[in-house]
Amino acid sequence: MKILIVSDTHRRDGNLTQVLDMVGQIDLLIHCGDVEGSEAFIKSIAGCPVHMVAGNNDFFTDLAQEEEFEIGKYRVWLTHGHHYYVSxxxxxxxxxxxxxxxxxxxxxxxxRPLIFTDPQTNVTAINPGSISYPRQEGRRPSYVLMELDREGNAHYHLSYL
Structure with a gap:
């Protein structure tokens, strides 16, 4: 199973379209918020199921603030993060x-992209960064590919445009 994780497109969807073309067929698209009105467009180009939440700049949306769901054997919590002081x-x-x-x-x-597994709780935190307005050193648009292998174990790949 191949999952594309993105965030903070801020209605600049060109890079997302480019990434979708580059990575090929995916089984699931996850957007961590700040779509700013591109919800329908993103769902139309994904070619697969989409999980998407509202961010701090998604003022006029019906998107949920948070969502919990399963990916294989993993329980996932999706949130934009601004209510949890991630900055x-x-x-x-x-x-x-x-x-x-x-x-x-x-x-x-x-x-800013981040993939971190807490050694005490074994919870993995994933922030794909921004595919449109990156802020990390080098300022390269980033996203995460999550793949489940044959045994159902997750592998994460931080990627850049």
Whole structure:
């Protein structure tokens, strides 16, 4: 199973279209928020099921603020992250993820990519960065490909345009 994880497109969807062309067929698209009105467009080009939440700039949307769902054997919590102070660190969001009993928390907001597994709780935090407005050193648009192998184990690949 191949899952594309993106965030913070901010209605600049050209890079997302490019990434979809590059990675080929995917089984699931996950958007961590700040779509700014492109919900229908993103769903139309994904070619697969889509999980998408509202971000702090998604003012006029029916998207949920958060969502929990399963990917294989993993329980996933999807949120934009701004309510959990992710701009100053991952402590609050990891604490909340542990209290929810999830295996993976996916979030955006910072425009900086991150893949981190907490050694104490074994919760994996994934932030794909921004595919449109990156803020990390080098400022390259980023996304994460998550793949489940034959045994159902997750592997994460941070990728750049």
């Amino acid at each position: 100053v660190g991952t402590e609050a969001i990891l604490e909340e993820a542990e209290s929810r009993g999830v295996d993976i928390v996916m979030f955006g907001h910072t425009h």
